[in-house]
Amino acid sequence: MTPPTDASRQRDADLLQRVASGDEMAFAQLYDRFAPGLYSLVLRVLHDEAEAEDVLQESFAHVWRRAGTYDPARSSAFTWSVMIFRNRAIDRLRLRQRRARTLDGAATEALRFPQQDDRSAAVPAMREQQTLVRSALTQIPGDQREAVELAFFGGLTHEEIAERLATPLGTIKARIRRGLLKLRECLKEGA
Secondary structure (H helix, E strand, O other): OOOOOOHHHHHHHHHHHHHOOOOOHHHHHHHHHHHHHHHHHHHHHOHHHHHHHHHHHHHHHHHHHHHHHHOOOOOHHHHHHHHHHHHHHHHHHHEEEEEEEEHHHHEEEEEEEEOOOOOOOOOHHHHHHHHHHHHHHHOOHHHHHHHHHHHHOOOOOOHHHHHHHHHHHHHHHHHHHHHHHHHHHHHHHHO
16 A cells, blocks of 8 residues: 555545535545545454444444544544544454453353252243244354354353364354344344
């Protein structure tokens, strides 16, 4: 990639000023100029295409709302944008890690509860719920289903799943998170 010229930096600054005044055409031009590089940056941080696309969209919405705060004397428009997108990607990564820790904690806590006695009055209801969950599991994508099953039915940690499937840890955590969200949607639809 060639370094930006003074003319292109000025054009980018002008586009941001027009965006600050609500110019949608300028925003579209800014998006076309910046999106490929910013998407690459976000993808390198998150290692997940779907999340990178979400962060790209959220960050451009932020640029739209905050374009008036851009100061061309402090940085180029692209550098200003890079900081916004990088921070948003890191925030998303931290959120993903917090969720994964919460899920890990919930899975560990669930293992502490004693198994129900078959003579318990709750057994038929639990069996019905298990049937509903198993049925809903068939409706989520295979890679997500596999990760969820290994975590919640196989009792494996995220690290063990990543090792067993020869897949990056972040990908496993994303699959489990997305699988649980999809599972919740399926169960809501079935209720």
